[in-house]
Amino acid sequence: MTNNQMNEMHQNPSYEWKLKILILTWEYPPNVVGGLSRHVYGLSVHLAQLGHAVHVVTAGNGSxxxxxxxxxxxxxxxxxxxxxxxxxxxxxxxxxxxxxxxxEKIAEEITFDIIHAHDWLVGASALTLTDILSIPLLTTIHATEYGRNNGIHTDMQRFINEKERQIISESDQIIVCSHYMREELLTNFYLTEEKIAIVPNGIEQVDVKEDLIEIYPFLKNRKYVFSVGRMVREKGFETMIEAAQIAKESGREIYFVIAGKGPMLERYRKLVSEQKLVHFVAFIGYVTDVERNALLMKSEIAVFPSLYEPFGIVALEAMILGKPTIVSETGGLKGIVNHLKTGLLMVPGDAQSLIKNIDFFLQNPNHAMEIGEKGRKIVTSLYGWKRIASQTVKVIEETLLNKQGNLNEISKK
Incomplete structure (x- = not known):
């Protein structure tokens, strides 16, 4: 971006400069490991729809x-x-x-305005390129090693924490997805408030057409509570196993269906078998986005019992379908759900709290439907990707203006 373009942006608020954005991410659909890839996809597509030139550099998988x-x-x-x-x-x-x-090869043909990196995994290339190309670096931090593990305890965690500290320190601007993440970074990385912008994750309206019974015949004529996520400790799925045990002992007819893959999947399945809960909870493994939406649509209630959750895109995926949704009162989740209005909040890690909230929805079906509909409306109005992309563009423009202003001040000295 030239000085003249910078001046025009600064003097004329209606001026629209079409940006050339280089995005670095370790995962991008169809190469999906977690929620980061879906975020980068939604953002990239809608930045392009706004007329900006978006180039994503990411890992391939050979095919x-x-x-x-x-x-x-x-x-x-x-x-x-x-x-x-x-x-x-x-x-x-x-x-x-x-x-x-x-x-660097791509940049020989295209003069990029900014690099937008996503998490520490691409930090080394982001820092190298911002130096080589002499352009600003904007980094989105989706989660931290400290938050995932409730502290830093191992050499691996210390290494990752230091890589996070490096890219956060050397970036010109940081984006986080929630006020919770903003406070986490301010506390653990000693940033100035001005360096952190809050831009939430986005969600698209979905059209559910899949015939669920053909995929999962065991769910025919069965009411169930649904959850989905990566099979790791911080997602809180052990709380759902504990809740299934309570349901069994108290004679409640509650069936939990939990989807997702990850390192703890087989451990959870073993726990279900050992506790003789196969008639109360099922870990069904990986599901496609289409299958996930079908499972959500047919469920009675959606539950996301995370112990740590920087934002909680899964909650949006349930709420946009109008599902009565229960989330942990932690992280970004508690910023999405307004208790008793757009969903219910449970105590993180507390199976009794989860059962109490499930009972409330099941015993008050009309109220549950009203809460689900209010949740759908708030998600549709606040978390559309077009809105999120426009907010991101504003952050990029401010980063470019601030960078140029700092360079001008240096040149005067």
Whole structure:
């Protein structure tokens, strides 16, 4: 962006400059590991729809094209230099080397205005490129190692925490998805408030068409409570197993269906078997987005019992379908749900609290429907991707203006 364009932006609020944005992310659909890929996808597509040139550099998986343009987004995929390495940190290092090399080549043809990095996993390439290309670095922090583990306890956690600290410190601007994450960064990374902008995750309205019974015949004529997420401790699924035990002992007819993959999936399945809860809870493993939406739509209640959740996109996915939703009163979730108005809040890790909230919805079906509808309306109005993309553009423009202003001050000295 030239000085003249900067001046025009500053002097004329209605001025719209079409940005050239380089996005760095370790995952991007259809290569999906967690919620980060869906976030980057939604943001990238809607930035492109606003007329900006968006180039995403990400990891490939061997079967995807090295370049394609999809939904207006230029997608460049790399093969990590240590692609066969079992050590995750070595794999990440190889990914960053490959991303830096490719992005530098792309920048020989395109003059980017800004780099937008997503989490520490692409931090090395982001810092290298911002130095080589002499352009600002905007970083979105989706979660922190400290928050995921309630502290830093191991060498691996210390390494990741230091990488987070480095990219947070050297970025020109930081985006987080919630007030909770803002406070977490202010507390643990000693930033100034001006350096952090809050831009929530987004969600699209979905059209559910899938025939659930053909996929999961065991759910035919069965009412169930549904949850989905990565099978890791911080998602709180052990609380749902405890709630299933309470349901069994108290004679409640509550059936829990939990979808998702991750390192703790088999442990949870083993717990269900050992506690003889197979008639009360089912861990069904990985589901596609279409299957997830169908499972949500047919459920009585959606539950997200996370112990740590920077934002909680899964809650939006349930609420946009009008589902009565229960979430933990923690992290970004408590900022999404207004208790007894757009959903219910449970005590994190407390199975009795979860059962109490489930009972409330089941015993008050009309009230549950009203709460579900209010939740749908608030999600539709506040978390649409077009709105989120526009907010992100404003942050980018402010970052560019601040960077140029700082450079001008330096040049005067």
């Amino acid at each position: 995807l094209p090295v370049y394609e343009k999809s939904n207006g987004v230029h997608i460049h995929r790399v093969t990590p230099l240590n692609t066969e390495d079992d050590d995750f940190l070595d794999w990440v290092a190889g990914l960053n080397l490959a991303m830096s090399y490719l992005a």
